Amino acid sequence: MLVVIVSGGRTGAQLANLLLSQNHDVRVVENRPEVLERIHHELPTEAIIEGDALQMRTLELAGIQKAQVLAACTTKDEVNLTLCYLARTHYNVPRNIARVNNPRDQWLFDEKFHVDVAVNQAEILAGLIQEEMSLGDMITLLKLRRGNYSIVEEEVPNGARAIGVAIKDLGLPDHCVIAGIIRKGEVIVPRGVTIFEAGDEVLAVTDSDGANRLSVLFSPLVEKK
Amino acid sequence: MKIIVIGCGRLGAELVGRLYQRGHEVSVVDILKSSFDKLPADFAGRTNEGEAINREVLHRAGIENADAVAVVTDSDITNAVVGHLARHVYHISNVVVRNHDPIYRPILEAYDLQVISALSWGSQRIEEMIYHADLEMIFSTGNGEVEIYELSIPKEWDGRSLREFIGEDACLPVSLMHAGRSVLPTREMLLAAGDFLYVSATLDGVEALRKRIFTATR
Numbered sequence: 001m002l003v004v005i006v007s008g009g010r011t012g013a014q015l016a017n018l019l020l021s022q023n024h025d026v027r028v029v030e031n032r033p034e035v036l037e038r039i040h041h042e043l044p045t046e047a048i049i050e051g052d053a054l055q056m057r058t059l060e061l062a063g064i065q066k067a068q069v070l071a072a073c074t075t076k077d078e079v080n081l082t083l084c085y086l087a088r089t090h091y092n093v094p095r096n097i098a099r100v101n102n103p104r105d106q107w108l109f110d111e112k113f114h115v116d117v118a119v120n121q122a123e124i125l126a127g128l129i130q131e132e133m134s135l136g137d138m139i140t141l142l143k144l145r146r147g148n149y150s151i152v153e154e155e156v157p158n159g160a161r162a163i164g165v166a167i168k169d170l171g172l173p174d175h176c177v178i179a180g181i182i183r184k185g186e187v188i189v190p191r192g193v194t195i196f197e198a199g200d201e202v203l204a205v206t207d208s209d210g211a212n213r214l215s216v217l218f219s220p221l222v223e224k225k
Numbered sequence: 226m227k228i229i230v231i232g233c234g235r236l237g238a239e240l241v242g243r244l245y246q247r248g249h250e251v252s253v254v255d256i257l258k259s260s261f262d263k264l265p266a267d268f269a270g271r272t273n274e275g276e277a278i279n280r281e282v283l284h285r286a287g288i289e290n291a292d293a294v295a296v297v298t299d300s301d302i303t304n305a306v307v308g309h310l311a312r313h314v315y316h317i318s319n320v321v322v323r324n325h326d327p328i329y330r331p332i333l334e335a336y337d338l339q340v341i342s343a344l345s346w347g348s349q350r351i352e353e354m355i356y357h358a359d360l361e362m363i364f365s366t367g368n369g370e371v372e373i374y375e376l377s378i379p380k381e382w383d384g385r386s387l388r389e390f391i392g393e394d395a396c397l398p399v400s401l402m403h404a405g406r407s408v409l410p411t412r413e414m415l416l417a418a419g420d421f422l423y424v425s426a427t428l429d430g431v432e433a434l435r436k437r438i439f440t441a442t443r
Contacts, residue, residue: 004381054302056331076277086335107280108306112314204278 001025004093005068006053008039008073008117011099015071016163027062040114049183053083056090064091076106082111088114134163138215141203147206151179152214153219156200159220170217175212229254229291231307232298236323236343238263240295242355245270255298258390267414277307293319306337311370324368331404342368350371353428360431373399373425379438383418390416392437399423 001024005012008030016026020043029049030036039048051058052072064070070087072080080098087093098108100120100196104200123211128140138154156162164168167178167190181188188194204214226249230241233255236314243264245251251270254277256260261272275282277298288294294311296304301324308322315403324330324342333340349369364373382390387410401410402421408414410422426434 001252054329055330056335076302078300078306081306082302082332091337091386104276104279108278108310113306176252 001069002027002063002067003071004029004059004062004064004087005070005071005073006079007072007207008035008043008048009073009075011044011073012071015073016133020044020047021185027067029058029062031058039102055085057092059083059086064093067094068094069095072096074099075101079109081115085113086116094101115130131196133136137210138218144205145199148208149175149205150211151203151205152211153201153203154214156202156218157220158198158199160196160198160218161220162196162217163198164195166195167195173210173213176204176213177205177218226251226292227254227287227290228293228295229286229288231286231294231296232304232323233257233260233263233272234297235263236266237295237297241265241270242296245398253290254282254286277303278310283307283310288315288317293316293317293321295321295323297323299325301325301332305333305336305338305357308333312338323415340368343348345369346354349428353431360435371427372424372431373423373430375421375423376438378416378418378420380418380423382416382438385416386412386429387414387416388412390422390434390437391424392433394426394433396424396434399425 003019003024003026004018005026005028008028026047027049028039028043028047029051030039031050031052031121034102036048036050042132046073049058049062051061053059059075068092069085072083074080077100077127083155084096084098095116096114097117097119098109098115100109100118103120103122106120107119125180136154140152142151144150176188180203181194183197202218204210206214228244228249228413229252230237230244231247231254233253237253241251245268252273253261253270254273254275255262256274256276258274268318270288273282288311296307296311296318298304298438304322308320311317312318321341322333324345327342327345330340337346346365346369348440350365360374360376361373363375366372386438391412397409399409400423401414403417415429424434
């Protein structure tokens with residue numbers, strides 16, 4: 001798969017390395033001399049295209065006509081939008097991914113400029129930090145792409161409210177399903193009658209409300225000091 | 226008309242002044258408050274400080290009810306993005322964007338926007354005036370790629386046909402004025418000294434025409 005990445009800054013270079021290690025074909029477009037000097041140490045020469053990505057000639061040199069994916073990760077939102085627009089309208093690139101720098105510009109990153117996926121780093125980071133703060137010992141294993149669902153894992157500590165209670169009696173919200181329990185190294189497929197024990201590791205598919213509810217059920221009755 | 230001008234540099238301020246003087250309702254946007262100092266002292270339209278791609282700023286400027294938008298900042302990419310928004314999100318058909326650096330003009334054209342490049346137009350006009358002091362350009366289309374010229378038929382061409390005069394170059398006769406009346410010219414028409422011929426031509430076309438006239442008069 002050929003992926004054209006615009007800008008070889010930290011994000012672009014990291015992505016290029018990741019994709020190269022998975023044997024994808026990668027072209028990184030960059031024209032800042034100081035950045036070029038750095039990425040020439042990090043990436044193979046054939047993966048680096050020197051030039052201004054806003055000149056169509058440069059994009060063509062990077063093989064945009066044959067690219068399956070464009071990753072627009074410059075630090076300017078207008079540039080990322082324009083790259084996605086050009087990639088689709090002029091070069092028929094099937095998948096455009098763009099970095100959102102200023103959360104206020106998020107509203108532009110959709111079909112208006114042919115952005116298929118917008119990656120809003122500030123929002124993602126803020127969201128993760130907020131989650132870590134509110135959910136205590138719960139770990140998010142996977143954010144599901146659509147909707148607000150995640151797969152989370154949490155250990156049932158001694159003294160938790162849920163101990164000795166069957167799943168069906170927990171009063172879980174509709175948008176929260178217990179998917180698996182790991183007890184003493186064995187996986188138990190949960191049923192409504194399954195009763196929680198201290199030390200259980202619980203996997204759940206849930207939205208954020210459900211996660212909050214689980215967090216309460218799996219915390220000890222006596223609040224931590 | 227309700228007109229929004231985005232970018233209040235020298236060009237933007239000049240444009241706002243002209244539109245305002247003609248009685249239009251003008252709202253101007255710039256990221257720097259100090260840019261509004263360039264506006265004429267009697268300007269009483271709305272000024273909006275903020276980023277041009279910020280939805281709130283655009284709404285404050287009145288984009289939802291605007292009849293026309295001119296995007297004239299000194300960033301071509303901003304102009305492209307805002308011009309595209311004005312047309313396709315706010316459905317304003319009358320949108321004109323400025324091209325600041327000619328190397329980015331293809332981007333603006335890729336967005337299918339009406340583009341004015343002050344730099345390309347100005348340099349092309351100067352180039353023509355240097356070459357063609359004897360031909361008067363009377364109308365310029367696009368960014369000066371095709372222009373309409375007026376020329377007076379010299380006595381050496383009296384009685385000869387328009388076909389010989391015009392040739393097969395990138396040059397089309399559009400009007401021939403004889404004795405105060407103009408007609409749509411055909412190639413068979415005979416010219417008389419002192420007639421005025423109007424041609425639509427590219428720079429190359431007019432250059433070839435000039436050579437032909439010059440050779441005959443010598």
